[in-house]
Amino acid sequence: MSVPFYVSPEQIMRDKADFARKGIARGRSVIVVQYDDGIVFVAENPSRALHKISELYDRIGFAAVGKYNEFESLRVAGVRLADMRGYSYDRSDVTGRSLANAYAQTLGTIFTETNKPFEVEIVVAEVGDGPAEDQLYRLMFDGSVADERGYVAMGGSSDPMSSALATEWRDGMTLDECVRLAVRLLGEHGADEGRHLTPAQLEVAVLDRSRSRRKFLRIANGRLAELLAS
Numbered sequence: 001m002s003v004p005f006y007v008s009p010e011q012i013m014r015d016k017a018d019f020a021r022k023g024i025a026r027g028r029s030v031i032v033v034q035y036d037d038g039i040v041f042v043a044e045n046p047s048r049a050l051h052k053i054s055e056l057y058d059r060i061g062f063a064a065v066g067k068y069n070e071f072e073s074l075r076v077a078g079v080r081l082a083d084m085r086g087y088s089y090d091r092s093d094v095t096g097r098s099l100a101n102a103y104a105q106t107l108g109t110i111f112t113e114t115n116k117p118f119e120v121e122i123v124v125a126e127v128g129d130g131p132a133e134d135q136l137y138r139l140m141f142d143g144s145v146a147d148e149r150g151y152v153a154m155g156g157s158s159d160p161m162s163s164a165l166a167t168e169w170r171d172g173m174t175l176d177e178c179v180r181l182a183v184r185l186l187g188e189h190g191a192d193e194g195r196h197l198t199p200a201q202l203e204v205a206v207l208d209r210s211r212s213r214r215k216f217l218r219i220a221n222g223r224l225a226e227l228l229a230s
Helices: 009-025 068-088 096-113 158-168 175-189 221-229
Strands: 030-035 038-044 053-057 060-066 120-126 135-139 145-148 151-154 202-208 216-218
Touching (some): 030 120, 030 175, 038 175
Antiparallel strands (some): 135 145
């Protein structure tokens, strides 16, 4: 009788992590940045139908990189969970932290208990009544979660973009300043470096704390062109 082929658990986890990182690195990047009146999401995404940025609930937004079908299933699950919790209890009981924890459990289970991990990285952002109450949660393919402040860069070029954001981002930046910074970094560090990205190549949305109950708003191409030109 042949001896079964043995692979250590540590090697299996390393192989899964390498597989997921390579899949994420092939995707176009996303930058999420706090500005004085909220949080802005900027993604390189020429598609008008397949969104990388979405609303989860009144004050909560979602951004993702990686395989579309995988992060879309996570987005839908998050919307359903938020709706159920808000309907069963109170709308104030739906928080970015609770959704981030749910995503962390789901991603962690998929990573450890299935042969193929999700090739995704996501951000759950919640806008507060003031900048100090804003929340940014970055979730990795293995379910690990980090509470970020100020900015998050995801995707294949996240490291150089994060380094640039650490140098150039500051508290109190305006929306147009943050959008111009994010678009410039996506062009400089994306798949093809040194590009000039146009509004048609971008997907941009905000969580605007000055709006009424629903804070999420997509930025149309005309408004985006104005922000980039200001």
